[in-house]
Amino acid sequence: MDSEIYIDNNSFIHRLDPRVKIIIFLLTFVAILLFQNPLWMLPITLLILIQLVVSGALANLRRIRYILIVLTVSSMILWNLFSTGETQLFWRITVESMSFAIARTLLMVLMISAGMILITSTRNEELINGMIRLGMPYRVGFAISTALRLVPTIASSTITISQAQRSRGLDLESGNLLDRVKKFMPLLVPVFISTIRSTNIFGMALESKGFGARTDRTFYLVLEMRTTDFIVLAFAIVFMLVSIYFAILGYGQIEGLVRF
């Protein structure tokens, strides 16, 4: 069962220097937060969409589609309830609250997508390596990568465990909500136990290979900025500066929006 997040596509984005990708990731966050109006978010949305397609991260988004759907629906409802405006659309919903809800939902989905693009196209080691060369302490970088590494481990043990429990008659598809929550116990306990057990061995293996034996450390992986990296980085920075310029001029806000 293949449950890795990293997808070995060797796309244009895969080949970029991880430092560039991390910087773009951070810049994207800023760019997303600049505007309230969903129309003004379109350029960045388009850019992220292109990256999703090129890197193949769409496949990973598809895996979490249920989470995305739940988030989208609940965010659309919540932001409509917690804001209002002048032009009524129907019931309590106004044009302003609707566009604000769309923007907030877009913001969330875009942030998830940006993260997904980064981890779909960057090996764990490249990611830590990039973070460290950008100034993050090695141990912090390693901790982040370990957390990412756990995801596929947990996913694959969940599959085995749910098969084992279904063989014993566990039926997750029926009953009301409370029943269903209770039914997840037979899955959760073994998943926790097996995860704890394997992280314990992971810790031992880590130390047994000399993790943290010295303060200095070599990196086998060499990062090298190529021309394309500089071009992409320059493009991202220019895009960002232009966005900030418009934001300072006051564009991209929603007129008449009232937030509670």
Next chain:
Amino acid sequence: MSEPVVEIRNLQYRYRGQKGFALEDVQLSLNRGEFLMLMGPSEAGKSTLAATINGLIPHFHMGKMKGEVVVMGRVTKAYSVAEMAEIVGMVFQDFEAQLFSTNVELEVAFGPENFAVPREEIKVRIDENLNYVGLEGVRNRPPSTLSGGQKQKLAIASVLALKPQVLVMDEPTTDLDPISKMGVFEITHRLCKRDDLTLLIVEHETEEALFADRIALIKDSKLIKVGPTREILSDVDLLESLGVMPLGIPKFFKAVGVSELPLTPDEGVAEFRASGLKINESAYERMITEEKVALKQHTKPLIQSQQLSHTYAGGVEALKAVSLEINQGEMVAIIGQNGSGKTTLAKHFNGLLEPTDGEILVNGIPTRDQGIFKLGQSVGYVFQNPDHQIFSEKVFDEVAFNPRLRNFSEEEVKQRVTEALEAVDLAGQEEEDPFTLTKSGRQRVAVASVLASNPDVLILDEPTTGLDYSEQRSMMNMVRRLNENGSTIIFITHHMWVVAEYAKRAFVMKDGDIILEGTTRDVFSEEEVLRDAFLRPPHFVEFSHRLGYTFLTSEEMIACLEGAYN
């Protein structure tokens, strides 16, 4: 060869929160270039002892240690585990959890990186060690796409890249299938010839102990005996009393009354030929006829498959037109390598998987018309790892899970649980916390929880993996008893001796197809086909082949002997 590399003096250890000692009064020294095999039953202290060599004890585990361990002049108490990593390499049983890179090369690079080895030198070490374990062809693959055997080889390479003086391996092959085992053993055979590397391996496979220089036996936290390999392996009674599997050949000759015991099939054949003993042909024929007659009693088909195929979503063809028939009351084994389709096949028996082509019938009805919930009443499936299903705080609740789901009255539930626990010899332990039981105890709870639904068929996926010899025996004796009481048993296993001694019939799978089926004796007599499926019968069976017969156990052979030993 006389310079001690590892010195263990008056070692005593107790894990925090436990009353008893995990190690007591251990004295042991290892010389440069030596290969010591550490054997003993579960919970004897093998892994604990292994963990003291590189300082995981006392640094990683919580507990109290007395005495000292010195490796190459370094007292482990005074050095961190990471610092010890330069001289002591450690390979663990769990081949998944000890790898953490997304790329084979980087996995090997990790150790040297930690010691600030220059990049050029790391490159050399990667090439050298991947070559050594035979993984140069997959150097750019993510480890998660490798087979279990390849993962374990990678773990060995990644540790060797640190150029350790001592290599400790804690049950490196326990979770592997036979072909992967052979691959790892092949590496250890080369490693033990190296003079610069001292090897300490914890292992259950007695046939592999033949390659060791010395064997240390441990039980109840104490070293019972440390001695040269031949001497230890000849002490059949001692091994058996410690719960370590003795070799079949010395066991046989000891029962016959030989004093200088042969160990290997070669030695066995020579000894037998010289002994004046013979096999009584008519007794042998009679045994075979009786076996066939017994098998003919089972006539009611229970599981039938016709041209059963299964192709996974990703396009992997796991089963290719498999046809088989298993009758009520049988006890059959399914053997083959990982990836040969055994588990995929078995998952069709209880409806976890449905055929993508062909047909599978249980009790004459296609499984897809029955559904997994209904099928679960007649077909019980015990998964390989009990920890993947146990979730209750009490043994009773765990076993009562299924009957309660089926809405039986509490009285009926209680009766079923009691019966199931009696069947697995856990009566009286209803109130225990299953997580405090040993692996074999948890395995039994898992079996009981399936038995509680009173299935006609019991499928066991590797019921003996991770258990020691005596636990394996008692587990299989229990399964045999269930069979004698009317349950149909299907088990998947990598342990050939378990097949030889317990299965009446066997299916050999390779590449999604059954390539051989028949009585266990017939299957084991086809050495060529087995080798083709990368399976190897136990030494004892091989020994009897060379004499022109197929005996599955030494008891069988003794029953057919004639003539006197001279």
